[in-house]
Amino acid sequence: MIEVGSNIRKIRELKGFSQDFMANQLNISQRQYSRIEKEETKLDLDKLQTISEILEVTLEQLLGFNEKFIFNHCQAAFGNNQNYYAYSENEKKLFEDRIKHLEEEVIFLRGELNKRY
Numbered sequence: 001m002i003e004v005g006s007n008i009r010k011i012r013e014l015k016g017f018s019q020d021f022m023a024n025q026l027n028i029s030q031r032q033y034s035r036i037e038k039e040e041t042k043l044d045l046d047k048l049q050t051i052s053e054i055l056e057v058t059l060e061q062l063l064g065f066n067e068k069f070i071f072n073h074c075q076a077a078f079g080n081n082q083n084y085y086a087y088s089e090n091e092k093k094l095f096e097d098r099i100k101h102l103e104e105e106v107i108f109l110r111g112e113l114n115k116r117y
Contacts, residue, residue: 003039004039004043004048004062004063005036005037005038005039006037006039007062007063008036008037008051008055008062009037011055011057011061011062012037012055015055015056017054017055019033019034019037022051022054025054026047026050026051026054036051048062048063
């Protein structure tokens with residue numbers, strides 16, 4: 001079963017679009033749009049095509065979106081034409097731990113600088 005509402009939400013979030021933006025583009029209320037993502041509303045082919053155009057993806061990408069693969073339509077945000085992959089939960093935790101360690105190191109070094117000046 002295709003979870004098109006979930007796919008729409010994931011792609012929308014990757015693009016950095018709000019539900020309000022999407023609703024305005026579709027000339028519907030934010031509440032009505034939210035029902036699309038929650039799959040509480042049936043979508044016809046025309047509405048799906050319009051949503052895919054707003055999200056700048058093909059209808060096939062919208063229907064067959066794989067959350068492990070972040071398509072290169074996000075290239076404008078990254079500044080190049082590469083494909084990006086989502087990180088596993090383990091990799092994400094490693095990155096978060098590293099960021100936390102670096103933040104603590106920055107705080108420590110700022111404290112050392114304040115002692116000297």
